[in-house]
Amino acid sequence: MAKEELIQFEGLVTEILPDARYRVQLDAGHEIVAYTAGKMKKNRIKTLAGDRVTIEMSPYDLEKGRLIFRHKDERPSTGAPRGGPPRSGQFRRR
Numbered sequence: 001m002a003k004e005e006l007i008q009f010e011g012l013v014t015e016i017l018p019d020a021r022y023r024v025q026l027d028a029g030h031e032i033v034a035y036t037a038g039k040m041k042k043n044r045i046k047t048l049a050g051d052r053v054t055i056e057m058s059p060y061d062l063e064k065g066r067l068i069f070r071h072k073d074e075r076p077s078t079g080a081p082r083g084g085p086p087r088s089g090q091f092r093r094r
Contacts, residue, residue: 004058004059004060005059006056006057006058006059007056007057007058007059008054008055008056008057008068009026009027009028009054009055009057009065010026010027010052010053010054010055010071011024011025011026011027011032011052011053011055012024012025012050012051012052012053013047013048013049013050013051013053014031014049015049016047016048016049017033019035020035020036020041021033021034021035022034022035022036022047022053022067024053024055024065024067026055030062032055032057032062032063032064032065033063033064033065034053034055034064034065034066034067035064035065035066035067036066036067037056037066037067037068039068040067040068040070045070047067047070051070051071052070052071053067053069053070053071054067054068054069054071055067055068056068
């Protein structure tokens with residue numbers, strides 16, 4: 001059992017700051033600074049300005065938060081392949 005329960009909020013990323021931090025406008029109207037959670041860094045999930053996100057915050061400090069989830073776009077994808085045609089004779093780099 002945790003000492004305190006974390007509070008989750010949803011919001012919109014308004015600005016990308018240095019050191020993998022983001023300025024997030026919460027649905028409640030407050031603006032906070034959030035950093036990327038370790039699992040998002042590990043899985044290389046990129047977050048851009050305008051993305052809907054879920055934030056975890058401690059009840060003790062309501063000015064900072066941890067960005068734990070980036071919501072998928074509701075916009076339909078164009079279906080076009082990214083990166084252009086495959087190059088022949090070369091391996092895909094990981």
